[in-house]
Amino acid sequence: MARRDITSGNWAAAEAMRQINPDVVAAYPITPSTDIPMKFSEFVADGLVDTNLVTVESEHSAISACLAASISGARVMTASSANGVALMHEIFPIAAAYRAPIVFALVNRSIGAPINIHCDHSDSMAERDMGWIHLYCEDAQEVYDSMIMSVRIAEHKDVLLPVFVCQDGFITSHCFEPIEFLEDEEVKNFIGERDPMFPLLDVDNPVAYGSLALTDYYFEIKRQQIEAMKNVRKVYEEISEEFYKLTGRKYPIVEAYKTEDAEYVAVIMSSATGAVKEAVDKLRAEGHKVGCLRVRMFRPFPWKDIAEILTGKKGIAVLDRAASIGAGAPLFTEVKGALYDSGTIVPTNSYVYGLGGRDFFLHDAEKAFTDLINGDFSPEERYLGLRE
């Protein structure tokens, strides 16, 4: 009998970490992810986990300690947000190149300035080319489930890459909702033991990580990372299928909601998906053929799936919770690129919404659909919920 409880996205992540019982957690608190190491430190203090919790002096130190522990052979997890993520930036590409399967609970928060503790995706989007897998969760249940699945995905021998499990700051991280937990034993059996590839602690087989590789080998090492990222999809599908059999909960790479017969589709990520789905239902009741496409996996980017779903539509709205100042918003440019590769041209509008935690309402989602239905297309970026 599955255990049910009312909890938050952060506490769900912490509960997953308790059940995963990682060897090392090195973390530094920053809103809105603070809850995760805070709750986890209670588990450590209460002796519920065997984890070596390293309390460090900065986020840079946190991720550095995580990386060192990970290549030593430990199972490692951490959490952070916003400028904490930015401070870790230097170490992210190193973790990916060292093929350190760190599972990272990233609680999305706007990058300052101005200082702002609320949600947008500017922190994780700034790390999109660092070689990490990016998963964006819609709700707390998905956060919990993704933390557990990510251990397997990250540590898979064909992948060996770190994972960001992203959730929307405060909206998902602090709101309480019903969650179904697995039993401790089920999690333990699902994740198994880590079998590290070249652990530094294996003194009988000594290796060096991170030697100088100049014009001779740097390029080849990046190509290896690209290959590992290409393998993610197949591994993800295997593991998510196994997870589905265990829990009955399915997590496709992209979630298509009423898109099949839809003429107009809105593409979105994370918690705001709920408002878009509601707009879909409302507009469908009024006779409009609309649908919603939620992108759960942002790296590797599932361009093929997206192109398949969007080909033949009359209009698309891509909704980004991050701006790429001076260029197209991150999700928009990727979606547009996916369509180009598929050889189809569909009029596509770009909408930026929710920066700095600005609420995203049903009427904002409706506005995007209404533009499409009215044939109101233009290449200029549009804004939902912004005062002119």
Add this chain to the structure above:
Amino acid sequence: MKLKGWKDLPPATVVPASTAEEVETGQWRSMRPVWDESKCIHCLQCWIQCPDRSIKTDEEGKVTGIDYFYCKGCGICAKVCPKDAIEMRPEADFI
């Protein structure tokens, strides 16, 4: 040395131990130490000071020559030699 392609390269930037021995640092050399056996008194000052273990010795601990595979031509051996038994000459002289 033939460079490996990405499929044959060990992953994760990993390099096995002691692979520095395979690197021919002698390629970096622009000045070559030339050892004059007739002047050498085998005091081993050069052997002690050489940063690249490039002074070759025999079983009795006597100098037998210089290992040009590793010698980078730093010239410390010539500097410390009390008998001027090592002369630094431009590599161009040996082409």
